[in-house]
Amino acid sequence: MDILEEGEGELLAWHDPDEHRRWVLENKPRSLKDKQMNLKEAITKFVHDGDYIAMGGFGHVRVSMAAIYEIVRQKKRNLAMAGKTAVHDFDILVASGCVNKVEVAYCFGHELRGLSPASRRVFENGKVEVAAEISNAGFQWRFKAAAMGLPSIPTRVMLGTDTLKYSSAKVVKDPFNGKPICLLPACYPDVVFIHVHRCDKYGNSQIDGIIIEDFELARAARRLIITTEEIVDGEKIRNEPWKTMIPFYLVDAVVKVPYGSHPGNMPYLYYSDEEHMAEWLKLSKTDEGVKQYLEKYVYGIETFEEYLHLIGGENKLRYLRRLEQLKAPLKAPWAEG
Amino acid sequence: MEKKIEYTTIELMACAASRVLEDKKSVLVGTGLPIIAGALAQKTHAPNLFIVFEAGGMGTRIPMLPISVGDSRTFYKALMANSMDYVMSTAQLGYMDYSFLGAAQIDMYGNVNTTVIGLHEKPKVRLPGSGGANDAGSLCWRTIILMQQDTRRFVERVDFITTPGYLSGPGAREKAGLPAGTGPYRVITQLGIMGFDEKTKRMMLLSVHPGMTVDQVKASTGFELIVPDKVSVTKPPTEKELEVLRTEIDPAGIVLRRR
Numbered sequence: 001m002d003i004l005e006e007g008e009g010e011l012l013a014w015h016d017p018d019e020h021r022r023w024v025l026e027n028k029p030r031s032l033k034d035k036q037m038n039l040k041e042a043i044t045k046f047v048h049d050g051d052y053i054a055m056g057g058f059g060h061v062r063v064s065m066a067a068i069y070e071i072v073r074q075k076k077r078n079l080a081m082a083g084k085t086a087v088h089d090f091d092i093l094v095a096s097g098c099v100n101k102v103e104v105a106y107c108f109g110h111e112l113r114g115l116s117p118a119s120r121r122v123f124e125n126g127k128v129e130v131a132a133e134i135s136n137a138g139f140q141w142r143f144k145a146a147a148m149g150l151p152s153i154p155t156r157v158m159l160g161t162d163t164l165k166y167s168s169a170k171v172v173k174d175p176f177n178g179k180p181i182c183l184l185p186a187c188y189p190d191v192v193f194i195h196v197h198r199c200d201k202y203g204n205s206q207i208d209g210i211i212i213e214d215f216e217l218a219r220a221a222r223r224l225i226i227t228t229e230e231i232v233d234g235e236k237i238r239n240e241p242w243k244t245m246i247p248f249y250l251v252d253a254v255v256k257v258p259y260g261s262h263p264g265n266m267p268y269l270y271y272s273d274e275e276h277m278a279e280w281l282k283l284s285k286t287d288e289g290v291k292q293y294l295e296k297y298v299y300g301i302e303t304f305e306e307y308l309h310l311i312g313g314e315n316k317l318r319y320l321r322r323l324e325q326l327k328a329p330l331k332a333p334w335a336e337g
Numbered sequence: 338m339e340k341k342i343e344y345t346t347i348e349l350m351a352c353a354a355s356r357v358l359e360d361k362k363s364v365l366v367g368t369g370l371p372i373i374a375g376a377l378a379q380k381t382h383a384p385n386l387f388i389v390f391e392a393g394g395m396g397t398r399i400p401m402l403p404i405s406v407g408d409s410r411t412f413y414k415a416l417m418a419n420s421m422d423y424v425m426s427t428a429q430l431g432y433m434d435y436s437f438l439g440a441a442q443i444d445m446y447g448n449v450n451t452t453v454i455g456l457h458e459k460p461k462v463r464l465p466g467s468g469g470a471n472d473a474g475s476l477c478w479r480t481i482i483l484m485q486q487d488t489r490r491f492v493e494r495v496d497f498i499t500t501p502g503y504l505s506g507p508g509a510r511e512k513a514g515l516p517a518g519t520g521p522y523r524v525i526t527q528l529g530i531m532g533f534d535e536k537t538k539r540m541m542l543l544s545v546h547p548g549m550t551v552d553q554v555k556a557s558t559g560f561e562l563i564v565p566d567k568v569s570v571t572k573p574p575t576e577k578e579l580e581v582l583r584t585e586i587d588p589a590g591i592v593l594r595r596r
Contacts, residue, residue, distance in 0.1 A: 058392045058407035058421075085406070085468060109465035112369055112404050112591060123463050130463075133452060136391060137425035137472035144422055156429055157475045160513030161448075161498040163467050166457055171514065180514030210393030210412050211420040267409040274404065324409060326400055335591045 004180055007167035009132025012080055012103055013052040013187045014168075017149050020188055023222065028249060034201045035254045036231070039070040039304075042253040046223040047076055047191050053099075054082035054143075054187075054221070055089050056194030056214040057264070059111055060272050062207075063089050064195040064227040066260035069298045069307070072096040080131065082189060083107035084139040084213070087116075088264065088277070094119040094128050095290045096298070103132045103168075105139045113277060113334050118284035133166040134158070134184075140213035142187035146220035152183040192221035194246065195261050197269070199226055200234040203251025206243045209267035218246040225253045227260045229269060257304055259317060270320040271330075276311055278333035344574045346527045347593055348582055349546055350483060351377060352574040353525050354437070357481055363387040364435040365428060365473050368406045369592055370483050371437030372399065376586045381578060389433065391469040393419045402587045406469070425469075428476035431516070436473035440484040442495040445540045445560040446509075447502025447521030447533060449474065449482060450495040457497060467499050474500035475515055479522035486526035488559040503538035528554045530571060534563050544569040 015023070037045075047053070053071075057063035068089045071079075080101040083090060090107050093099040095118035108123065109115050122128050134142070137157050145153035158164040159171065159182050174181040194214050199205035203226050207214065218224055226246065231254070237244060259266075263273040263280075283289030301307050308317065322328040347370070354374035358364055360383035366375045367390075376399040379386045389395045392407030396416030403410035412418040427433065441464055442450040451470055455461035474480045480500075484490060502521045504510055511517050520538070524531040529545040541563035545554055551568055574582075587593045 059405040061392070061405050061407040061409075083466070087405075104466040106465045106468035108463050111406060115465070120463055133457075133466060135467040135471035136421065136469040137476075138467075140421045140425070156514065156516055157425075157472045159475065159515050160501045160504045160510065161471060162457070163452070163471050163499050180512075182514070209409060210390075210407060210418045212392045212407055213421045215420055216422060265405060265408045267412075272404060272408065330401075330404075330589045330591075332404070332589055332591055335589065335595055 001175065002173045003170055004173060005164065005171040007132070007164055007169045009166050009168045011168040011185055012131060013189050014185045015188050017151055021149065030249050032202045032248060035203050035251060036201050037253050037255060039066060039255050039257065042225050042255055043067065043070045043074055046225060046252055047071060049077045050079070051190035052080040052082070053191045054084060054189040054217060055086065056192065056217055057261070058212040059085050059087045060264040062195050062261055062266055063264050064193040064260055065089065065262060065264060066257040066304050067193040067225065067227055068092055071098055072294065072298050082139060082187070085136055087111060088280070091116045091119045091284070094122050095284060096294055100127060101129045101131050103134060104130050105134050105136045110277070110281065113281060116284070117281065118290055132168050133163050135163060138167070138169070138184055140216055142184050143213055143216040143220040145184060145186035146188045147216040150186055152185050154181045154183055156182065158182050187220060189221050191223045191225065192217055193225045193227060194218060195227045196246070197228070198230040198232045199228045199254060200232055200237050201254060202234065202248035203246065203254050204234070204237045204244050204248050205246040207245045211245060215245060218250050221250065223252045224250050225255065226251050227255045227257045229258050229260065229266065231256050259308055260304065262308070262311065269324060270317065271323040273311065273316065273320055274330065274332040274334065281334050342573065342576060342579065344579055345593070348574055348579060349571070350525055350527065351582060351593070352578050353530055353571055354481060354483055355381065357523055358383055358386055358435060361385045362434040363389060363432060365389050365391065365433045365477055366437055367391070367469060368403050369439065372403060373582065373586055373592055374437065375399070377578060377581055380581045380585065389424055391424055391472070392421055393424060395419060395424065401585065402591055404591070425472055425476065428472065433477040435479050435481060436477035438470045438474055438480060438482045438500060440482050440490070442490055442492050443482060443484065443524065444492060444495050444502070446504060446506060446538055447482065447524065447540060448495050448498045448504065449500040449502060450497045452497040452499045454496055470500045474521070476519070478519055480520065481522055482524045484524070484526055486528050486554070486557045488557060491558040491560065493560050503533065507536070507538050528557060531562070539563055541565065542568055544571045546571045547573050
């Protein structure tokens with residue numbers, strides 16, 4: 001097949017499908033096993049310096065922030081991250097020195113809240129490298145290729161642009177219609193974290209609302225850690241099997257963390273905490289402020305319950321639940337200053 | 338005598354963008370001004386506008402401005418809550434009529450930069466990157482760009498083509514393998530509304546906003562803008578549009594009242 005163009009971006013988290021199948025055969029048991037553990041154990045066991053990590057969810061929505069804080073606490077280093085619209089998770093991991101390489105679909109910003117002072121500063125100091133560019137659809141199709149056990153997947157995005165030039169994609173002539181088509185390489189992250197609404201102790205998981213790209217990402221992952229709002233009986237899963245988005249055999253650890261997406265949004269349960277985001281955006285303008293934030297909310301605490309108390313306890317959580325149900329007005333201090 | 342209605346530039350841009358959207362069509366939106374325009378259209382002249390969000394919300398009845406492009410407001414009372422693969426594949430299939438983009442830089446062919454100012458290897462400013470912009474601009478039939486207009490942003494050559502416009506001119510998109518018949522359709526700024534010349538695929542002035550002049554638009558453009566003999570004046574926002582914007586869509590003023 002003729003290669004018409006090759007992106008110069010670094011090819012990250014790619015494996016030959018046969019190599020990956022062999023890894024799956026040797027590392028992913030098919031038995032129903034109780035996989036419950038705490039975050040400390042899960043991250044000690046499955047996250048290694050230098051790993052390529054990806055977070056489920058999207059932007060500030062249904063991201064396992066509890067896991068992010070634990071990665072920071074354990075001082076993991078030289079991680080590469082899928083910037084698959086990675087916002088607060090990426091900002092915290094870069095600001096704390098855990099991530100030093102990223103593949104960017106969308107990073108260095110906080111969506112409507114503006115650009116990220118912390119990760120941009122680290123980037124300008126040369127301490128985080130953009131290894132490749134890609135688009136949002138491109139990223140999830142990389143995961144889809146992996147989820148299908150393929151080396152690559154043909155798509156019609158990125159063609160003709162610098163996004164392609166700085167990606168790890170290749171353009172070939174399609175053998176059926178003779179037109180140029182973009183082949184995106186499969187992406188098999190070393191570790192993936194997905195925050196879900198409920199699962200059983202084996203990891204069979206349900207997600208309410210949009211799935212974003214977690215259906216693909218869960219299968220693309222080598223190691224998959226599920227954090228969950230609630231652990232339910234296995235019978236509940238069996239009574240409504242059409243709701244299982246992630247089946248047990250993909251899952252390596254199950255960790256119960258209610259409100260684990262805070263300060264992000266957990267659809268139907270709680271909205272994003274924009275007062276907390278404003279605090280981070282203000283503090284992260286300086287290295288000193290970043291230190292202060294991490295000391296207060298990450299290093300200075302032992303458990304996620306302590307963190308929830310610090311961010312405002314039950315009063316704040318009640319407000320966020322009401323806000324999610326459109327029963328309270330939005331407070332967004334970052335919009336005022 | 339018509340009553341003088343007070344409005345801001347950002348409100349005018351939201352109304353202008355909203356009016357481009359037709360009823361019974363589909364639009365892929367991100368958050369910020371695009372979603373405000375989509376919600377306004379849905380609540381005024383286009384009640385059957387099919388609003389789709391890249392993270393999986395389809396046929397949403399937007400209650401108020403979502404803050405994140407995938408937050409729960411993006412699938413409130415939606416017809417379907419699915420996945421990005423589903424949405425983007427649907428766009429690749431040809432079901433998405435309109436999409437919206439923001440831009441840090443644009444050139445005369447509507448190529449858009451949201452990645453870096455300066456060289457990619459050593460940027461002056463690192464911007465967030467494509468997000469879903471490249472996908473929307475590649476796959477949807479008509480792309481509408483909302484941005485500020487000045488000579489630093491409307492440039493001869495963008496520093497980085499994040500999202501394809503007409504690339505190097507007529508036929509270039511198809512030659513690159515992009516879906517045939519797609520491309521940028523309108524560029525809406527604080528000064529006016531631009532379209533693209535059918536034959537040359539170059540940017541062309543369509544209307545100037547009330548109080549703005551053609552010369553102002555030209556002086557704020559760093560490339561040769563096609564200016565037809567007749568340039569109309571953009572219709573100002575109506576009272577009804579402003580009320581919906583201020584009381585229903587963005588009551589906290591997150592986009593509309595932000596400096």
